[in-house]
Amino acid sequence: MVTWSTRDLLIATILLAAIVGSVSGLGASYLAHPTPTPQTRDIYLFAQDLSFSAPSNLGSDYIYSSSQITVNRGDTVTIHFYNPTDKAHSFTIGAPYTNDVVVAAQSTVIQNANITITTSQAGSFAFHCKFHPPQMTGTILVNG
Numbered sequence: 001m002v003t004w005s006t007r008d009l010l011i012a013t014i015l016l017a018a019i020v021g022s023v024s025g026l027g028a029s030y031l032a033h034p035t036p037t038p039q040t041r042d043i044y045l046f047a048q049d050l051s052f053s054a055p056s057n058l059g060s061d062y063i064y065s066s067s068q069i070t071v072n073r074g075d076t077v078t079i080h081f082y083n084p085t086d087k088a089h090s091f092t093i094g095a096p097y098t099n100d101v102v103v104a105a106q107s108t109v110i111q112n113a114n115i116t117i118t119t120s121q122a123g124s125f126a127f128h129c130k131f132h133p134p135q136m137t138g139t140i141l142v143n144g
C-alpha cells in the first residue's frame with residue numbers, strides 16, 4: 001500500500017504545478033508568436049560544376065549552390081537561377097509549386113531564368129535537375 005506523507009504530497013503538488021505551468025507557458029508563448037509578415041524574397045541559385053569526372057554510378061558532377069532554401073508561408077519567392085557551366089540544367093519541382101525550367105549551358109554569356117512562386121502551403125518540397133540525378137537536388141522548406 002502506498003502512503004503519502006505530507007512532504008510527498010507537497011513535492012507532488014509542486015511538480016504538478018511546474019508541469020502545468022510550463023505547458024500553459026508554452027501555449028501562451030506559442031499563441032503570442034506573431035505570424036511572419038509575408039515577404040518578397042530574392043534567392044540566388046547557381047548550378048555548380050564540381051569539376052571531376054563522376055563515376056558512372058553517380059551520374060554527374062553537378063550540384064546546386066544551395067541545397068536548402070528556407071522561407072515562410074505567404075512569401076513571394078523569386079529564385080534567380082544562373083548556369084555558369086557547360087551543360088544545361090533544370091529547376092524542376094512538383095505540386096503545389098510545379099515548375100520545370102531549363103537553363104541552357106553557358107555560351108558567350110551566362111544564361112539564367114527567374115522562377116517565382118508564392119508559398120501558399122507549408123512543408124518541405126524537393127526540387128531537382130532532371131538532367132543530373134540523383135545528386136543535383138535541393139529542398140524548399142516553407143515554414144508556416
Ligand SMILES: [Cu+2]
Nearest residue numbers: 089129131132
Ligand atoms: Cu543539372
